[in-house]
Amino acid sequence: MKVYLAGPEVFLPDAREVLDRKIALTRAAGLEPVAPGDLEIPAALTKRQMGENIYRADERLMMSAGAIIANLTPFRGLHADAGTIFELGFMCGRGKPAFAYSNVTASHHARLLAHYGGQVETDAAGRARGPDGMLVEDFDMNENLMLDGGIMAAGGTWVTRDVPEDRRYLDLSAFEAVLAIATQRLRGG
């Protein structure tokens, strides 16, 4: 069973090293890892063409995989990496089992309150809103409800750990924990 390893690791200075550790752990668990960077990207004449070539390679890898494990640690803001969220949606749309982890334990709602500096007020209809008038939703979830809901509907699960900022994109203990769960489910254990 091939498993697509999605996450923001590609942006790290030591991207290859971290991806290789995840690949080795997945293989040791008895699953077959596929990850961005596995395929050679054809050369391109423009930046946009290069980006499209990378997309095509990643899509090919996703189409070859029977499940996804997504690193949904918040990245450059409130939410998980945008590319990783797309990939999670893509695999859920294909009806494949989806698993996730995050190295931040603060809930989506807690992060949203922090985003608004705590300036959240209740409107006339009793709904919490930020200073910009936007709804401050609270569904007791790790992420936007489409992400948590998609993982739930796909029969998957989340693992979260509180990892200090300097190790946030390097520590793999939450990955290892969800990998163990995924292995058991995917191999029918």
Added chain:
Amino acid sequence: MKVYLAGPEVFLPDAREVLDRKIALTRAAGLEPVAPGDLEIPAALTKRQMGENIYRADERLMMSAGAIIANLTPFRGLHADAGTIFELGFMCGRGKPAFAYSNVTASHHARLLAHYGGQVETDAAGRARGPDGMLVEDFDMNENLMLDGGIMAAGGTWVTRDVPEDRRYLDLSAFEAVLAIATQRLRGG
């Protein structure tokens, strides 16, 4: 042909009014709109259960749709709304045509530079990196390459407009422009 109207409108104070305008425009174009909020959400005992019920309703609507038009205007940060990105990925995973618009014309790269306050330096390998060491990618795209790539691969297109902040989630001129393109393609024009 049913078209799923994805976007952060559900968070607006006047969510219903804006969604109704999008629904009316889509219907006037000769397509059948489906949008979050179209289905009644079953009552729930917990916040989490409520979130899961909303997910199930939205997933049902997506499964009924033959295409998606996603509002990818940046929301609460650098990127489009996380739920909308998931939905775009979901529909691409189902192999459905995907169209998008944004009321911000600044490219993904320009927004990334602003995110880092312009503090981007070139590393020894010649790659641009932020002060956190993360790669500052530039693929001449509107969003993370998985989003632009997914839309391209699904045969869709983007329309972007520069809308002042106070009308950013209300103005529908970019929506109308991409709706016209989507209508022509989906109806085989």
